[in-house]
Amino acid sequence: MEPGFYFLTRLLISTLAVMVSAVRVYQNPAAGFWKSRQQQLAPWLFLAPGLLFFALYVIVPVFRSIWISFYDWDGLSTPTWIGLSNYRELASDDAFYTSLKNNILWLVLYLLAVPAGLCVALFLNQTVTGIRLYKSLFFFPFVISQVVVGLIFTWFYAPNFGLFSKLVEQLTGERVAILADERFVTFGIIAAGLWPQIAYCMILYLTGLNNINPEQVEAARMDGAKGWSMLWNIVIPQLRPATFIAVVVTVIGALRSFDLVSIMTDGGPYGSSRVLSFYMYEEALSEYGYRMGYGAAIAVVLFAIMMLFITFFIVRMLRQEGSA
């Protein structure tokens, strides 16, 4: 189980050894070693503490999780190697498919935050008195914790007295308990998640709008472009960096959704609002038992999905680095 640990300890010790010897050489004026090697050694000395920490808590655990996913393990006793059994079980697990389906729903609907954020940003991109305060207040939902957002929306949706339920009752004459109804529950949670996410996209677009080239806009205006055609042909192309970041953070946010599901429904009713991140937690660490191996397998699937997006993002950044 512990190849990662072993490797890291070795790495830690050898890095420390290098640092100690470097310092010793440095203190000895007779040795020209440090002077001549300073340029090569310095980056590694600067990197060592941060990189070690990051490796220990982020990089190695990724590989250990993959490794654990081949075991049957309750977190305490000796793990038993079971090969691909966890994955085989996943393939016929209805709860897994429900979570996967909900994750896709999250991903698609969460992306609405991008155009919605653009709309709010366009609405607020004016220079009237007090606009700064308005912008900050619109941004507010992003600053508060998702736990608080979840509680606020639970109360907003509460049957009998929640403002939202009252509204629906007024409009349709029907009483709905959003968070207790399998048909609506995931949509209800996603709507709560959209609230802070729209605020985030809005702030990205406000910064983007602030930096678009005014001459181009004026020139296009001279040529008679306005409204939609101006937005579509002149403004949106210039907002591409903002759009890119908005899409990235929204996709990551959608796949990471855990807090709201846990706070608002705890996966219910009957597990219908689970997402992969929540289902993984439930399997690995809850009253239903400590199935670390199975949980790790779910995490690996989520990680694989996320990797698709991360790779895409990195490739684009890499291309930028190349051109810079």
Place this chain on the structure above:
Amino acid sequence: MFPTPVQKAQPWVRAGYQAGLPLALTIWLLPLIGVAVTSVRPAGDLAAGNYFGVPSGFAGVENYTAVFRDSPIGWYILNSFKVTIPTVIGAVALSCLTGFALAVYKFRANLLIFFLFVAGNFIPFQILMVPVRDMTLKIGLYDTTLGLVLFHVAFQTGFCTLFMRNFIKALPFALIESARVEGVSEWKIFRYIVLPLTRPAIAALAVLIFTFVWNDYFWATVLVQGQNAMPVTAGLYSLNGQWVAAWHLVSAGSIVAALPPVTMFFLMQRHFIAGLTLGATKG
């Protein structure tokens, strides 16, 4: 400027815009306003079914006193500070070093390490959960604030490194070159030339990390079990279970839990937004 400034539009458009702003804001923040009003509502209102009407009186003092007196929320908040402040210091300190290394030196593994930090930033927490929890248990830091701090420092170092490296890279390199020609050591270049210039980046990172870590809920439930080390996010959730239907207390508790990051945001707004929108203008 796009859209066309309202100052250039018809007077009725301008008037409409001025009136529309507060209206839109009210609708946007309606859930929050509801919570704020409920937090000062007398308990009797809720029993009488007056959830959204005008409160029958102001019970803010009673409700907030009750929250602090009858629940350990004060303790939870203290825990949150004990997690958040050391994390901010640790992550910013480490990333000043890593950011400097990746921005200033040309060596073969440079880009590889940089993208390792960037990628690590986006991975789902769940892939780290089992090993990190296991490791924290083994080193005896499970259910302590230090256990949370160590993880958060390591994880946030990814984002902070990305930020710092890009910031330092944008500084004039000639400063470093000329210092080298003068024979200034690499450490002194970092300490006396580059570090003072990174002050805006440090400020931006500090507010962002403060907010991220304060609002963390997942790790607070994974690495902490009892009240002893529980931060306010997880604490609020467990209180919510105890205060069934006592919405005035839940609301007051939520407001209290949200206050520190909100204050931070308003005090350091410019830095916060500069940090968050990094990269939204170029590239």
